[in-house]
Amino acid sequence: MSAPDDIVEEAFKDWGKPPDPSTFRPGLYEHYKGGRYLALMLVEHHETREPYVVYTSLGHGTVNIRPWAKPGEDSWTDMVYFKDSIESKCCYQEITLDAGQKRPRFKFIGGRR
Numbered sequence: 129m130s131a132p133d134d135i136v137e138e139a140f141k142d143w144g145k146p147p148d149p150s151t152f153r154p155g156l157y158e159h160y161k162g163g164r165y166l167a168l169m170l171v172e173h174h175e176t177r178e179p180y181v182v183y184t185s186l187g188h189g190t191v192n193i194r195p196w197a198k199p200g201e202d203s204w205t206d207m208v209y210f211k212d213s214i215e216s217k218c219c220y221q222e223i224t225l226d227a228g229q230k231r232p233r234f235k236f237i238g239g240r241r
Contacts (some may be wrong), residue, residue, distance in 0.1 A: 147205050149179040149196055155239015160208050162230045167204075167234070170196060207232045219232055 149170055157165045164186040170179045171193070179196035181204045209230050215221040 134139050136185065145199055152179075152181070152196065153236055157183070157234040158237050160233055160235070164237075165234065168241075202233070204234055207231070208233050 152167075154167050154169060157167050161224050165183045166186060167181055167183045171182055172179055180182045180193045181196055184191045188233060191225050193239050195201045195232065197203050207230055208237065
């Protein structure tokens, strides 16, 4: 899965190492393009033992999984860097993201700790 041309993703650039799965918080998250998601739990891949986030889209009702922290895999904990300004219409709202801006792919906005 490759990133769209309008963003440049540099996983773990600011961390040095991936965040510990014990820092995962179930609850409500906002995607950098505006969609809202309910993160339910972390699960472990049966072969690689890597953690994955199980979440559901509040706008579409789909259930999905995404790597917790894995470089180049559009992981849950990635930071997204914008090389160009983009406009997006997601979940009945329009948003503008400015060039040079940096955001988490999913931002925690509420729920259990």
